Amino acid sequence: MKFPKDFLWGGATAANQYEGGWNEGGKGPNTSDAMTNGAHTEPRKVTWRNPETGETGYVDQVFGSPLNIPEGARPEVIDGYYYPSHKATDFYHHFKEDIALMGEMGFKTFRMSINWARIFPNGDDEAPNEEGLKFYDEVFDECKKYGIEPLVTLSHYETPLGLTYKYGGWLDRKLIGFFETYARTVFKRYLGKVKYYLTFNEINMMEWNPYMAGGMLDYSLQAKAQGAHNQFVASAKAVKIAHEEFNGEIKVGQMLAYQPMYAYTCDPADQLQALLASHATLFYGDVQTGGYYPDYRLKFYEENGIKLNDTPEDYELLKNYSADFLSFSCYGSSTTTTHKDVIGGDGNLSFMGVKNPYLSTNAWGWATDPQCLRIALNQLYDRYRKPLWIVENGIGWADIKEEDGSVHDDYRIDYLRSNIASMRDAINLDGVPLMGYTMWGCIDLVSAGTGEMKKRYGFVYVDMDDLGNGTLQRSRKDSFYYYKKVIASDGEDLD
Numbered sequence: 001m002k003f004p005k006d007f008l009w010g011g012a013t014a015a016n017q018y019e020g021g022w023n024e025g026g027k028g029p030n031t032s033d034a035m036t037n038g039a040h041t042e043p044r045k046v047t048w049r050n051p052e053t054g055e056t057g058y059v060d061q062v063f064g065s066p067l068n069i070p071e072g073a074r075p076e077v078i079d080g081y082y083y084p085s086h087k088a089t090d091f092y093h094h095f096k097e098d099i100a101l102m103g104e105m106g107f108k109t110f111r112m113s114i115n116w117a118r119i120f121p122n123g124d125d126e127a128p129n130e131e132g133l134k135f136y137d138e139v140f141d142e143c144k145k146y147g148i149e150p151l152v153t154l155s156h157y158e159t160p161l162g163l164t165y166k167y168g169g170w171l172d173r174k175l176i177g178f179f180e181t182y183a184r185t186v187f188k189r190y191l192g193k194v195k196y197y198l199t200f201n202e203i204n205m206m207e208w209n210p211y212m213a214g215g216m217l218d219y220s221l222q223a224k225a226q227g228a229h230n231q232f233v234a235s236a237k238a239v240k241i242a243h244e245e246f247n248g249e250i251k252v253g254q255m256l257a258y259q260p261m262y263a264y265t266c267d268p269a270d271q272l273q274a275l276l277a278s279h280a281t282l283f284y285g286d287v288q289t290g291g292y293y294p295d296y297r298l299k300f301y302e303e304n305g306i307k308l309n310d311t312p313e314d315y316e317l318l319k320n321y322s323a324d325f326l327s328f329s330c331y332g333s334s335t336t337t338t339h340k341d342v343i344g345g346d347g348n349l350s351f352m353g354v355k356n357p358y359l360s361t362n363a364w365g366w367a368t369d370p371q372c373l374r375i376a377l378n379q380l381y382d383r384y385r386k387p388l389w390i391v392e393n394g395i396g397w398a399d400i401k402e403e404d405g406s407v408h409d410d411y412r413i414d415y416l417r418s419n420i421a422s423m424r425d426a427i428n429l430d431g432v433p434l435m436g437y438t439m440w441g442c443i444d445l446v447s448a449g450t451g452e453m454k455k456r457y458g459f460v461y462v463d464m465d466d467l468g469n470g471t472l473q474r475s476r477k478d479s480f481y482y483y484k485k486v487i488a489s490d491g492e493d494l495d
């Protein structure tokens with residue numbers, strides 16, 4: 001069993017974790033720039049300053065909990081802290097070398113994100129920053145040399161901080177207009193160079209982390225509902241612009257964080273809980289890819305007194321300009337139960353739920369599930385009947401580099417082997433239309449969840465530690481050669 005000839009094999013990255021050059025080339029600060037490093041057991045912090053009093057401090061940024069920045073203060077970069085996004089793994093100065101390595105592996109596609117504040121430093125500027133636009137021109141030209149098709153996320157866990165200060169981030173409908181201008185600007189500039197875009201990375205993270213997902217400080221149910229609505233409308237407008245102003249040459253997809261939700265037992269109460277838990281994710285797919293607000297969500301809004309600031313035209317837009325394709329991240333599965341005695345949780349991400357006894361986990365508690373891609377692909381295709389694209393999958397590991405520069409990451413090769421086989425089965429046995437696969441963090445980069453460097457995902461090792469010390473030298477891991485062989489054989493040779 002093979003993959004289709006035109007299957008888009010590649011890797012994925014994000015500016016906030018990979019690009020660096022945070023204050024170079026006219027770029028403005030964004031939300032990720034005010035986030036410090038953390039550790040497996042230590043949350044990342046958001047640092048703040050009160051512009052009136054000059055007082056500074058920090059708050060923990062914990063997945064699923066509110067961000068308690070004091071009244072009058074705002075997220076800011078403060079001296080004396082380490083901020084991993086500032087240098088990241090320095091794609092800004094290494095892009096030629098890195099894209100050459102991708103070319104060597106045989107990549108057909110490269111998922112990256114444009115740093116919004118590099119194009120519009122405050123988010124609401126009248127004119128774009130030419131130096132920022134030029135940087136990505138060079139990146140896309142480099143991709144072209146190796147026949148690599150870029151897949152570009154417009155907003156990956158970063159919003160220009162200016163938009164947080166002035167408007168409270170995505171809570172304000174005005175952001176729809178700023179995003180429209182941003183999308184139109186880059187669609188036009190890179191026409192002929194970039195065909196595939198995604199609007200918001202893991203848009204459903206609005207549910208648990210409105211600061212990272214939308215530059216918001218208000219974590220109330222009302223605010224999250226409004227922030228998500230505004231991003232849906234902005235995404236539909238991006239689709240409309242792509243279709244109507246660029247002759248359909250550009251395709252705009254949705255990006256969802258998705259992992260199949262399992263019930264821990266066959267107790268119907270567990271089955272029901274798994275179904276209801278999956279709604280928290282599927283709601284985002286239903287609106288952006290399905291084109292409609294699902295009844296279970298409208299009921300929830302009604303019961304909780306949530307009222308959207310919306311217009312009838314919003315719903316027309318959502319219906320007529322739903323996403324062209326649905327992309328998603330999937331690292332493993334989640335398991336849930338009503339049987340409190342087994343609830344303990346594992347790892348740093350509560351959305352993984354309870355420990356599944358059939359699966360092994362990495363040091364961060366993330367479960368490796370050999371069937372998750374086939375299950376996810378079937379579930380999502382059954383529901384939406386649109387082309388799919390796996391844009392994140394992979395395994396974080398504290399890799400060890402040997403003296404000669406080699407890294408023996410057989411655990412990553414095992415992970416890839418089973419995950420690639422799982423999507424191959426979905427294509428060949430179930431007929432799911434899958435456009436491509438981009439393995440997460442193809443060149444080592446900073447972890448979004450913990451801000452650590454040691455949680456590595458790449459085929460290429462980058463010499464840098466958790467505090468940014470190191471030569472930034474790149475070296476090929478064993479998985480580099482494995483992935484190269486897989487791509488060269490169209491996914492047939494997985495040995």
Ligand code: BGP
Pocket residue numbers: 014017157201202257329392396440446447448449450455
């Ligand atoms: C996804 C994000 C990525 C990436 C990945 C791995 O949720 O879209 O930005 O970081 O998860 O997570 P982590 O970096 O926390 O290991």
